Amino acid sequence: METKEARLAAIPKxxxxxxxxxxxxxLDQTRLPTEEVVVEQTDVEQVYDSIYQxxxxxxxxxxxxxxxGLLISLKKHRDLDRDAFEALVHKNADYLNSSRPTxxxxxxxxxxxxxxxxxxxxxxxxEALYAALRTxxxxxxxxxxxxxxxxxxxxxxxxxxxxxxxxxxxAGALATGGxxxxxxxxxxxxxxxxxxxxxxxxxxPLLQGARITSWELHRFxxxxxxxxxxxxxxxxxxxxxxxxxxGADRVAANGDTANKIGTSSLAINARHYGxxxxxxxxxxxxxxxxxxxxxxxxEERGADEVIYVKGQQIxxxxxxxxxxxxxxxxxxxxxxxxxxxxIIRPPYNFSA
Amino acid sequence: METKEARLAAIPKxxxxxxxxxxxxxLDQTRLPTEEVVVEQTDVEQVYDSIYQxxxxxxxxxxxxxxxGLLISLKKHRDLDRDAFEALVHKNADYLNSSRPTxxxxxxxxxxxxxxxxxxxxxxxxEALYAALRTxxxxxxxxxxxxxxxxxxxxxxxxxxxxxxxxxxxAGALATGGxxxxxxxxxxxxxxxxxxxxxxxxxxPLLQGARITSWELHRFxxxxxxxxxxxxxxxxxxxxxxxxxxGADRVAANGDTANKIGTSSLAINARHYGxxxxxxxxxxxxxxxxxxxxxxxxEERGADEVIYVKGQQIxxxxxxxxxxxxxxxxxxxxxxxxxxxxIIRPPYNFSA
Numbered sequence: 001m002e003t004k005e006a007r008l009a010a011i012p013k014x015x016x017x018x019x020x021x022x023x024x025x026x027l028d029q030t031r032l033p034t035e036e037v038v039v040e041q042t043d044v045e046q047v048y049d050s051i052y053q054x055x056x057x058x059x060x061x062x063x064x065x066x067x068x069g070l071l072i073s074l075k076k077h078r079d080l081d082r083d084a085f086e087a088l089v090h091k092n093a094d095y096l097n098s099s100r101p102t103x104x105x106x107x108x109x110x111x112x113x114x115x116x117x118x119x120x121x122x123x124x125x126x127e128a129l130y131a132a133l134r135t136x137x138x139x140x141x142x143x144x145x146x147x148x149x150x151x152x153x154x155x156x157x158x159x160x161x162x163x164x165x166x167x168x169x170x171a172g173a174l175a176t177g178g179x180x181x182x183x184x185x186x187x188x189x190x191x192x193x194x195x196x197x198x199x200x201x202x203x204x205p206l207l208q209g210a211r212i213t214s215w216e217l218h219r220f221x222x223x224x225x226x227x228x229x230x231x232x233x234x235x236x237x238x239x240x241x242x243x244x245x246x247g248a249d250r251v252a253a254n255g256d257t258a259n260k261i262g263t264s265s266l267a268i269n270a271r272h273y274g275x276x277x278x279x280x281x282x283x284x285x286x287x288x289x290x291x292x293x294x295x296x297x298x299e300e301r302g303a304d305e306v307i308y309v310k311g312q313q314i315x316x317x318x319x320x321x322x323x324x325x326x327x328x329x330x331x332x333x334x335x336x337x338x339x340x341x342x343i344i345r346p347p348y349n350f351s352a
Numbered sequence: 353m354e355t356k357e358a359r360l361a362a363i364p365k366x367x368x369x370x371x372x373x374x375x376x377x378x379l380d381q382t383r384l385p386t387e388e389v390v391v392e393q394t395d396v397e398q399v400y401d402s403i404y405q406x407x408x409x410x411x412x413x414x415x416x417x418x419x420x421g422l423l424i425s426l427k428k429h430r431d432l433d434r435d436a437f438e439a440l441v442h443k444n445a446d447y448l449n450s451s452r453p454t455x456x457x458x459x460x461x462x463x464x465x466x467x468x469x470x471x472x473x474x475x476x477x478x479e480a481l482y483a484a485l486r487t488x489x490x491x492x493x494x495x496x497x498x499x500x501x502x503x504x505x506x507x508x509x510x511x512x513x514x515x516x517x518x519x520x521x522x523a524g525a526l527a528t529g530g531x532x533x534x535x536x537x538x539x540x541x542x543x544x545x546x547x548x549x550x551x552x553x554x555x556x557p558l559l560q561g562a563r564i565t566s567w568e569l570h571r572f573x574x575x576x577x578x579x580x581x582x583x584x585x586x587x588x589x590x591x592x593x594x595x596x597x598x599g600a601d602r603v604a605a606n607g608d609t610a611n612k613i614g615t616s617s618l619a620i621n622a623r624h625y626g627x628x629x630x631x632x633x634x635x636x637x638x639x640x641x642x643x644x645x646x647x648x649x650x651e652e653r654g655a656d657e658v659i660y661v662k663g664q665q666i667x668x669x670x671x672x673x674x675x676x677x678x679x680x681x682x683x684x685x686x687x688x689x690x691x692x693x694x695i696i697r698p699p700y701n702f703s704a
Contacts, residue, residue: 227658230556
């Protein structure tokens with residue numbers, strides 16, 4: 001009989017690393033949902049490109065890709081002396097970091113890698129330093145795998161047989177090095193044998209819910225139904241939604257949460273219909289230095305993301321567009337935060 | 353100085369009829385927003401096609417197109433004797449009615465036309481009957497123009513200088529023979545010299561808000577901003593929305609209202625943020641024989657409308673989709689109904 005571990009191992013992966021050969025692979029997410037293409041990453045320019053072009057995306061996954069990308073960029077240069085090798089570590093880390101300058105996890109992971117090189121005993125060989133960097137990259141990856149797994153185990157307790165479980169955007173396996181954050185509870189519950197229905201909001205304008213979440217849940221075998229974002233409220237009215245779990249970009253000290261645009265509308269509709277609304281995120285997403293959502297600056301993106309869909313024009317080319325990347329959901333609409341430390345219930349006080 | 357009438361005359365038209373030459377024209381809405389093409393309709397097959405292919409859409413506009421379509425189909429046959437001519441009236445009316453069998457306004461308008469023929473004094477000439485049919489078609493059109501104008505005048509009183517006014521889908525000039533229903537108050541307020549900002553929800557899956565509402569408001573000169581549907585709630589949170597006006601497919605006797613999917617989510621968010629939420633519709637949209645929204649059957653449409661956007665695949669081809677065409681908004685979320693008879697305030701009792 002298939003074990004739970006075997007079932008969970010079948011979840012699609014954003015990236016993978018083979019420690020026997022030091023080979024690094026990513027799933028090219030720009031080709032989803034029509035093609036499933038895994039591409040080996042063999043040089044630093046290619047990894048830069050994969051991050052820049054969103055072939056790999058999602059904060060945790062980008063950090064891990066940066067770490068492995070740096071490692072494989074060093075693989076062929078282990079014959080350099082320590083000084084030259086360390087200079088290359090810095091150079092390639094800076095280069096990779098510039099692929100998405102605002103991605104906090106990318107710079108964090110690269111700083112960890114560079115920190116290993118900077119602190120490495122000078123008497124050790126280049127080969128030994130390379131091995132230490134491999135260990136560090138794998139540790140970053142393993143830590144994320146474990147965080148996702150724990151979020152999944154804690155969150156799975158909220159899902160009951162026959163439930164309807166709704167999500168938005170993609171806080172799934174393909175956004176992380178593991179089984180995701182918002183989708184992790186669904187994967188664990190399904191692997192535990194619970195049967196339920198997932199609802200994926202398509203998530204305009206960039207359609208991560210349609211392109212990625214639907215794909216990964218469907219690929220794994222979870223019963224998933226795709227909806228236009230405007231359908232979510234009506235599904236709740238019909239009584240088909242028992243639970244909503246979404247991810248987070250940033251959580252303020254009072255629990256106010258920035259996440260993909262549309263999150264706060266879901267939360268307000270959930271309150272109206274009495275549906276519990278949860279945020280799933282690594283504990284590190286909580287920022288004790290941001291007192292409330294008021295202090296979170298919402299990024300506005302370009303009009304063309306809304307006017308064009310896959311190159312097809314759907315609105316007047318010169319129309320004004322308001323295109324905020326995310327919104328802030330008030331803490332009092334949130335039933336709990338599903339983290340690797342467990343489910344945190346209100347009242348929230350994450351102050352430092 | 354330009355008069356209010358002159359300003360209102362500049363609103364884009366779904367269709368037009370020239371009584372001097374009996375020529376009938378429609379704006380091909382399938383070519384919006386990239387091209388503005390007005391096409392003369394010269395035979396009954398062409399009109400059937402225009403309705404079937406949604407070149408003309410919106411309940412009132414389809415009814416008027418049916419009436420004029422029938423008229424121009426008879427134009428070249430005025431030399432027939434009365435019996436042959438009346439047989440042609442019936443044949444062409446049945447044919448046009450089959451272009452969209454579920455469009456209530458289409459069958460209603462065609463029944464009115466056929467009724468004129470059936471009741472016409474047998475001693476009168478074919479030419480005289482044709483003239484009576486022209487008068488009837490123009491009366492159907494004029495009545496809609498007047499209904500829209502009155503909805504506009506009543507609703508315009510709700511709009512104040514500097515307001516943000518939000519709408520969903522297209523209940524605009526291009527859905528009617530006049531200046532629209534939900535958009536009519538905006539046109540009248542703007543023609544009165546009030547300056548405000550309109551927000552158009554793009555309205556997935558068929559994007560009527562992006563393709564049509566944005567286009568017609570922008571074409572007229574109203575300051576309009578397009579948003580993804582999931583942005584509406586956040587705009588309310590920012591305090592930028594003072595008023596929401598949408599159309600209706602059917603209003604039950606207790607005020608529960610069926611309208612484009614996404615309407616009830618807007619209404620719930622409006623309640624949360626204290627934004628007044630109005631329905632604008634002809635009084636005939638109110639159905640006293642439907643007690644509540646519970647009795648309204650919601651049409652479910654095909655998965656491909658969600659999976660493909662202008663032929664581009666945005667989700668797994670075999671994904672399950674829930675695609676309801678509309679939803680039902682509870683009467684207690686509705687601040688009023690803007691009709692040609694004035695603004696109707698709660699409590700609502702439209703029972704027969």
